[in-house]
Amino acid sequence: MRAEGSAVDRDRLGAITEFLLFVDRLKTVERKGVVPGVNRRETVAEHCWHMALAALLLEREIGFAVDLGRVLSLVLVHDLVEIEAGDTYAYDAAGVAGQAEREEAAALRLFGMLPADLGAELDAMWREFEAGVTPEARLAKACDRLQGFMQNVAAEGVVWKENRIDRARTAIRTDYPRGVDPAIAAVIEILYAKADAGRMWPEPGEE
Amino acid sequence: MRAEGSAVDRDRLGAITEFLLFVDRLKTVERKGVVPGVNRRETVAEHCWHMALAALLLEREIGFAVDLGRVLSLVLVHDLVEIEAGDTYAYDAAGVAGQAEREEAAALRLFGMLPADLGAELDAMWREFEAGVTPEARLAKACDRLQGFMQNVAAEGVVWKENRIDRARTAIRTDYPRGVDPAIAAVIEILYAKADAGRMWPEPGEE
Numbered sequence: 035m036r037a038e039g040s041a042v043d044r045d046r047l048g049a050i051t052e053f054l055l056f057v058d059r060l061k062t063v064e065r066k067g068v069v070p071g072v073n074r075r076e077t078v079a080e081h082c083w084h085m086a087l088a089a090l091l092l093e094r095e096i097g098f099a100v101d102l103g104r105v106l107s108l109v110l111v112h113d114l115v116e117i118e119a120g121d122t123y124a125y126d127a128a129g130v131a132g133q134a135e136r137e138e139a140a141a142l143r144l145f146g147m148l149p150a151d152l153g154a155e156l157d158a159m160w161r162e163f164e165a166g167v168t169p170e171a172r173l174a175k176a177c178d179r180l181q182g183f184m185q186n187v188a189a190e191g192v193v194w195k196e197n198r199i200d201r202a203r204t205a206i207r208t209d210y211p212r213g214v215d216p217a218i219a220a221v222i223e224i225l226y227a228k229a230d231a232g233r234m235w236p237e238p239g240e241e
Numbered sequence: 242m243r244a245e246g247s248a249v250d251r252d253r254l255g256a257i258t259e260f261l262l263f264v265d266r267l268k269t270v271e272r273k274g275v276v277p278g279v280n281r282r283e284t285v286a287e288h289c290w291h292m293a294l295a296a297l298l299l300e301r302e303i304g305f306a307v308d309l310g311r312v313l314s315l316v317l318v319h320d321l322v323e324i325e326a327g328d329t330y331a332y333d334a335a336g337v338a339g340q341a342e343r344e345e346a347a348a349l350r351l352f353g354m355l356p357a358d359l360g361a362e363l364d365a366m367w368r369e370f371e372a373g374v375t376p377e378a379r380l381a382k383a384c385d386r387l388q389g390f391m392q393n394v395a396a397e398g399v400v401w402k403e404n405r406i407d408r409a410r411t412a413i414r415t416d417y418p419r420g421v422d423p424a425i426a427a428v429i430e431i432l433y434a435k436a437d438a439g440r441m442w443p444e445p446g447e448e
Binding site (some may be wrong): 035036038041044047048050051052053054056057059060062069070071072076077078079082083086087088090091092093094096097098099100101102103104105106107110111112118144147152184185187188189194216217219220224225 | 242243245249253254255257259260261265266267268269276277278279283284286287289291293294295297298300301302303304305306307308309310311312313314317318328335345355359360369391392394420423424426427428431432
C-alpha cells in the first residue's frame with residue numbers, strides 16, 4: 035500500500051496503466067502446447083494462469099514453507115519477457131542457446147516502462163524465478179515444468195508425437211520438478227502413468 | 242505445506258491432478274473482450290492472468306493493506322465456475338438474472354472434485370470474492386472490473402461499438418472499482434481519457 039497520507043501519483047499510475055495495456059500481448063504469444071477442444075495452441079497468458087493455480091493447490095501439499103504471495107507473483111511475472119523474446123520450445127537446442135540473451139534485452143525494455151522502484155521489483159522477481167534458489171522460486175519453477183508436461187497429457191500427446199519427443203527425452207523437463215518435492219514427484223508419476231495408458235508417445239518406429 | 246513427517250498422499254494428489262487437468266477448459270471459455278492483434282475473443286484464463294497482474298501492481302498503490310497471497314488466490318479461483326456456467330456478459334440483463342443459480346450449481350460440482358478440505362477452501366475463496374466484503378475481495382473485484390474495461394480500451398472500443406454500449410452505460414462496471422480506492426479511480430480516469438481521445442464509443446446516431 036502507499037504511504038499513509040500520501041496523495042495518489044497520477045504519472046505513476048499512468049505508467050502502470052500503459053504497462054498493463056502493453057502486456058496484453060502475452061495473450062498473442064503461443065506455446066507448443068495444444069488446448070484440447072479448440073483448434074489452437076495455448077497462449078503464454080493461459081499457461082501462467084494454469085501454473086499459478088497449480089502452485090496454489092500444491093502449496094499445501096509440499097514439505098517446505100513458502101510465501102504464497104511471492105510464489106504467485108513470480109509465476110505471474112516469469113514469462114513477461116516472452117512478449118518480446120518469444121516462447122522458446124524446451125526441446126529446441128538452438129533456440130535455447132540464444133534464449134538468455136534475448137530475454138535479458140527484453141527485460142531491460144519491458145521493466146523500464148514502469149516507475150523505477152516497481153520496475154526493479156519485477157526485474158528482481160524475474161531473476162529470482164530464473165535463478166531457482168529460493169523456496170518460492172523452486173515451487174514456481176516446478177509448476178512451470180509441471181504445467182507444460184500436464185498440457186501435453188491434456189492434449190493426449192499430440193505435441194510429443196508431432197515433434198517426435200519420446201518418453202525418455204521428457205526427463206529434461208520432469209527431473210527438475212521431481213527433485214523439488216515428493217508431492218510434486220507423485221503428480222509427475224500420475225501424469226506419466228496417464229501418458230503410458232493413453233499411448234501418448236510417438237511409435238518407436240517413427241523415431 | 243503438509244504436516245511435518247507426514248507421507249505424501251497419492252489419492253489426494255491424484256484428485257488434485259484430475260482437477261488441474263479438468264480446469265484446462267477455462268482456456269476454451271470466451272469473454273466478450275477482444276484480444277487486439279489476433280482475431281479472437283479473450284479467454285477467461287487470460288482474463289484471470291491479466292487481472293492478477295493488475296492486482297500485483299496496484300497492491301502497492303492503494304491506501305489499505307491486503308494479504309497479497311489471498312488477493313491473488315481469489316483472482317485465480319473466482320471464474321472457475323464459468324467452466325460449467327459460461328461467461329455472462331455484464332450488459333446482458335437476462336443472462337445476469339440467472340447467473341447466481343448457474344454458478345452455485347457449478348461450484349458444487351467443481352469444488353467437489355477436490356479432497357474435501359481443499360474443495361472447501363476454494364469454495365470459500367469463490368464466496369469471499371463474490372461477497373466483496375474483505376479488503377482482499379474488494380481489491381480482487383475492482384481488478385476484475387478494471388481488467389474488463391481495460392480490455393475494451395486495448396481493443397479500441399470495438400466491443401462497445403458492436404454492442405452499442407455508450408459511455409454512460411459503462412458506469413455499471415466502473416463505479417465499483419472507482420469506489421474501492423483513489424488509485425484505482427485514477428486508473429479508470431486515465432482509461433476513460435484514452436477511450437474519449439480514441440473515439441472508442443458508438444456514434445450517438447447509432448444508439
